Amino acid sequence: MAKSVTRYVCQACGAVSSRWQGQCADCKEWNTIQAEAAPAATTFSAKHSLVSGGRTFAMASLADDVVLPPRLSTSIAELDRALGGGLVPGSVTLIGGDPGIGKSTLLLQAAGRMARSGQRVTYISGEEASDQVRLRARRLGLAKADVALASETSVRDILTTLGGAPTPAMLVIDSIQTMHSDTLEGAPGTVSQVRASAQELIRYAKTSGAALILVGHVTKDGQLAGPRVLEHMVDTVLYFEGERSHQYRILRAVKNRFGGTDEIGVFAMGAEGLEEVANPSSLFLTDRAGGASVTGAVVFPALEGTRPVLCEIQALVVRVPSGATPRRAVVGWDSGRLSMLLAVLEARCGLGFGNHEVYLNVAGGLRVQDPAADLAVAAALVSALTDRPLPSDAVAFGEVALSGELRAAGLASLRLKEAAKLGFGRAMVPKGTTGGGLKINGFASLNALVEYLAPEKD
Template sequence: MAKAQRRYVCQACGGVSSRWQGQCGDCAEWNTLVEEAPAVVTPFAAKHDLRRGGRTIDLVALDTDVPSPPRVSTGIAEFDRTLGGGLVPGSATLIGGDPGIGKSTLLIQAAARMAAAGHGVTYISGEEAADQVRLRARRLGLGQAPVRLAAATSVRDILATLDGGPPPALLVIDSIQTMHSDAIEGSPGTVSQVRASAHELVRYAKDTGCALVLVGHVTKDGAIAGPRVLEHMVDAVLSFEGERSHQYRILRATKNRFGGTDEIGVFAMGGGGLDEVANPSALFLTQREEGVAGAVVFPAIEGTRSLLVEIQALVVRLASGATPRRAVVGWDSGRLAMILAVLEARCGLSFSSAEVYLNVAGGYRVADPAADLAVAAALVSALSERPVPVDAVAFGEVALSGELRPVAHAGLRLKEAAKLGFERALLPAAGALEAQALAVARFGTLGRLVDHLLGRG
């Protein structure tokens, strides 16, 4: 009989090593290698021909008409928006987020609303006792919802219980890192246990048509803990973002096999749980009647929704010889360095002896390149101490040559700005634009915009 080969699996990245060592060779993490007993490979199994003995599968044409998958509403419009219209029966969804961000609160609210609508809902908690979940539901005013609740960590016990009756429309597992499968060795939370437990639960969802939602822990870097294969096994991966010190929360899709990954849901944490935010722009805008130097409003695009956020800049002159500082919150620091270089090289402005601070109001993170023009306008305004008009928005991409390039969804951005009371817009000269309710000022280069903001010519 062949001797079983030892293998050690990294609990951080899933890398495999033939011997134990203190540091993982793939991700450089320390003390993460744990021994995992693989299956014994016999000479017969190694030489067995897999081309015989299997059943024949049906092959269909690519152009076969397939109906769109049905959707089940969670009762929370922002949640449905992020999912692409609701939960798909038989799908598996993974939700990750920082501790205390509101993952369990969001799911107990969705479970209660689906149960109140007549759908069967089962909520399995592996971290809290059933009484704790029941008390949270009462605090949220959902204590009378017909949700079937249990506290368990054994996958075998969970599946045996579910097989005893009709499958639920929604099955929530909170969280997958606490689940344990007795089919393999290892403690809950290890790579092998997370992979095996998720595989059994996902297979149950596919076989019965139950919509499965898994809660996942995150690492200190914000990535979902456990092996990356866990994200490949599920149909959708959602990330719950936000700071516990702030009121708002953002639910963002990073993977979705049944919809787009560019939609977000915005929530506000209140005394009664998570409340939907119908107008997210109100969260990220500062209400003022007079302009302030260094503040510019930028219409960002998230999926089919436009959000107006405020870009704030502060420029502080230093004494000669001091090293200036560059601090950025909510935007890419490398992009800020590029905008500063273009302003110096193409527009004749000097930031080399000044500290520059850039912030996106409300803690929102901007990754849209269309924010270049708004950032440049905020920097010029802060440097000259000349406010940008309070009723103006700005967006466009800045090239290294100083040219302003058009961006996508200009009409949608301007429509949202006009709806919130803005009257003028600063845009690149290139690009087609339909008739708008706003007064549009278009510039071909960044130098022209600087001249306009400084009143030169």
């Protein structure tokens, strides 16, 4: 009889060791290693070759002329945008986000709308009872939607039930960390259980053609919990971003085999669930209708995929007493890039931030990753340091090099057109940028921008 062997698996990264230890040697996380039963090894399994004894299967040509299935619309335009145009039959989508951010609400709304449009939808919850899901659906106005609902955590029972019923167009599993496969030992949520449960559900989706959506928990660092291989197994990975104190939510694709990874969907949490935001630029701008100039604030036309989104960059610079260590606080932007920009302003432009605290904020809770935000951040910092207000009708964008040179941003005309549409009249951009119908103030270097904003440097 095969001897049972115990192994120790890190629940954060999946690393396997022969003994327990407090810290994982691979990911350096503490108290994440748990004991699991290893697969029993026999003499037959160790020596048996896999080159024969299996079944042969037919292979198709990539050049075969076949009719591909059309994408399925979720009836939520912002969700379809993040997915690249809708759900692909047989695809697997993993959606993660902080607790309470709205993952289950969004998927229940999508399930209800698809069911009302005549699609067959199945929603299986491992965290809530069926009556709890019904109460939430009633609050969202989806009480009459014909969604097949169940509360179950056994993968065997789920697949047996689905195998005896017509294939759904969309299958929602909320969440994958609560699923349990009886082929393995271990509690739900462990690395081996998450991997095995996901593998069986993915196999069902690929063979049946159902569009599978898995909800995933996230760690305190904002990463999807469980083995990293889970993100490799699925076709699409979506992250739900935003602060629960803000009403706005950003759905961002970080992996998509059937579309781009730079598209976002914007939602606002309302009394009746998540509402789509067709014009997100209006959300991330403060009220500038008065026309007054603002010190330390400038509008940046960010580009999220093919969608320009205008947001406000706010900077505050405060002098600290001699000998004190100044703080650098950033919300919504990369702190490392802020340090680089401060160094360029000091080395190339002669502006001293060494005895000042610097606070930078992207209004509205938006997280900006566009490198063209360099010029807007620099303009806000110069304005805050010199206490010179920036024009309220101006936008700024462009990338700053370590030499102080300004480099053109991609799709500049699209950014300028969006700014013109919202009533802005001028743009501070790298030299050579044209288009958009705005008055262009072009600069070849960061030092030229500083001279323009503060002719007499302090």
